[in-house]
Amino acid sequence: MTDQLLPVILCGGSGTRLWPLSRETYPKQFHALAGTASMLQDTATRLVGISSEVELAAPLLVCNFEHRFLVATQLQQSNIDNARILLEPSGRNTAPALTIAALQAQADGQDPVMLAMPADHVIADKPAFHSAVQSAFRVASAGHLVTFGIVADRPETGYGYIQHGTDEDNGTFEVQSFVEKPDLDHAKAYLAAGNYLWNSGLFVVRSSVWLKAMKQFRPDILAACEQSMTNAQRDADFVRPEANAFQQSPSDSIDYAVMERLSKAPELGISARVIPLKAGWSDVGAWDALWSVRDHDRDGNAIIGNAVQHGCTNSLFLSSSRLVAGVGLDHIAVVETPDAILVADLRRTQEVKQIVAHLQKHGKDLAHSHRKVHRPWGWYDSIDYGDRFQVKRIVVNPGASLSLQMHHHRAEHWVVVRGTAEVTNGDKLQLLGENESTFIPLGHMHRLRNPGKMPLEIVEVQSGSYLGEDDIVRFEDTYGRVAETTGS
Structure with a gap:
């Protein structure tokens, strides 16, 4: 059976050092920072054009449950329709994320070589990256764990470092140690030594090899992930690991959980190797x-x-x-x-x-979310507010609809600015065109849908005693959010 290379895209992280653009509800990987596509989209297409000697599997993404529709939408925009999306019930760092990815990879009886890539990195020189991946693929296929070390061009204090030996095998070197982010004097010493590389956070390992290493070093994480994936729910769009079991997993990184321990367990037969990479890499961390x-x-x-x-x-x-x-x-x-x-x-x-x-x-929402909030059906922007009123600009994607819902504390006025709106208002169903409006009384069941082929844009004026996003009761929802309490 031919070995496959499985891109595993790790979509966690909040990018706090890129505030105010990057926030918890819309972190940096969903922004177009280095070009016209988002960082996630660039990562998902990064292996396009790699040598035909490497058989590529459809990508597997691991993302926060709250970001599931952002991920699905951005993949669709990039014409990637065969990806699988694993939803983490909560963040547990990269080791549990890669573990549930490895378990999912083996669910169909396969044992691919996984390329773990954070979704928020930039790699400018794709041919150089492809060449390094091919070398790593060959070594990982033989049962080793390979990482990429970025060739340092300055004494950087914002990255961790990898010290490597002189024993070269197929373009890879033995990993001797991992070093935390250093002070400036140590960073200068590492640069002068010549055998220290920046830690990229990129890894290549066969799924069975990763699970073998986890069983040896972190059986507690592996057990929690196995139980979570055994009881996972699977549908056409997402794989949902069982939340309670997954949340029992300790939080740990790939480096701490496995990479730093391999040299102390030669009986496993898994060596940690590093490939020096010069491909215009940046984690765009600040x-x-x-x-x-x-x-x-x-x-x-x-x-x-x-x-x-x-x-x-x-x-x-x-x-x-x-x-x-x-x-x-x-x-x-x-x-x-x-x-x-x-x-x-x-x-x-x-x-x-x-x-x-x-x-x-100090409880400021500005650390958590933007004024403009993305939803699976489109987005809204809170453009003005005051005592007992709020004004939103709402854009609904073609064919999309908000949930069938009602509010206890507010009424709403809708004015169509562009497109056609299908409005459920109590027991009435009506179509509204541009410059037409309707009123949704407090307590009325209602729904907004875009039946057209162009985005629907409306202005919504809310008025009432309480205007919070948690004043919502859902009755039906296209996106499976009836049990959720926030958002439109």
């Missing part, structure tokens, strides 16, 4: 990293969106909704979203996570 992967003007500025500058050097300007202008700035990041603006020294952008921690501590 705003300075995004600045480094974007094109610059002659003064070293990276400009994204509606932004202008005068007399600025080596700075980043990102605009999401309005004009951003900079004068006389150097090494500054200016990031604008509709509800928050960040101004930071590009050399200190790792510290943005402290701002997010402050917002979380």
Whole structure:
């Protein structure tokens, strides 16, 4: 049987250092930061064009349950319709995520070689990456665990490091040790030594080999994942591991759970190998990293969106909704979203996570969600609010519909701006065209559907004593959300 290469895309993470653009409900992997496609979409298509010597399986994605429709929609937009999506009931780090992926990979009697890729990395040189993957595939097929180490070009304190030996086999080296993010002096020493690489978080391993290693080193994680997958629910779109069992799994990373322990267990016959990779890699972990992967003007500025500058050097300007202008700035990041603006020294952008921690501590929703909220049927933007009223712009995708629902504390006025709306209002069903409107009284069962072939856009005015998103009772829902209590 020919070995297959299974892309396993790990879609967890909240990207807090890229706040305010990246937030928990819409983290960085769903944004188009390095080009026109999102980072997830770039990752899902990264192996397109690899040598025919490698048989590619359909990708397998592991994502947060709350992000399931974002993942499915972005894959559909990239014309990827054969992927399988595993839904983590809660985050447990990369070792449990790869374990449930390995168990799913073997569900059909296969034993593919898995390429684990975080969904939020940039790799600019695809041919170089393909060549490295082919080498890793050959070594992993023989029963070893391979990672990629990024060839360091500066003393970086934001990455962990991998120390490797001199024993070379098929382009791979023996892993000697893993090193946590160092201080500047140690980072300079690692760069000078020449045998330290940045830890990429990319791994290649056969599914059975990974499960064998987990049984040896973390049988508690493996047991929880096995029980969770045994009782998983499977439908046409998603695989849903059983939540209670999965949440019993300890949280651990691939490095800690397995990679760092392999040298101490030679009886397993699994060695940890590393391939030096020079392919324009970045984890885009902070705003300075995004600045480094974007094109610059002659003064070293990276400009994204509606932004202008005068007399600025080596700075980043990102605009999401309005004009951003900079004068006389150097090494500054200016990031604008509709509800928050960040101004930071590009050399200190790792510290943005402290701002997010402050917002979380003080109960600010700005750490969690954007003003614009994505739903499986489209999106809404809360454009104005005040005492007892809120105004939303709502866009419904062609053929999509909101749930059949009612509210206890608010009434709603809907005005169609573009497209055609099919409105269920109590026991009445009506079609509304552009510039037409309707009123949904408090307590009325209602539904909004787009029967057309173009996006439906409406303006919704809510009024009442309580306007929170948890004031909703669902009766029917296309997306299986009847038991959920929030969202439209």
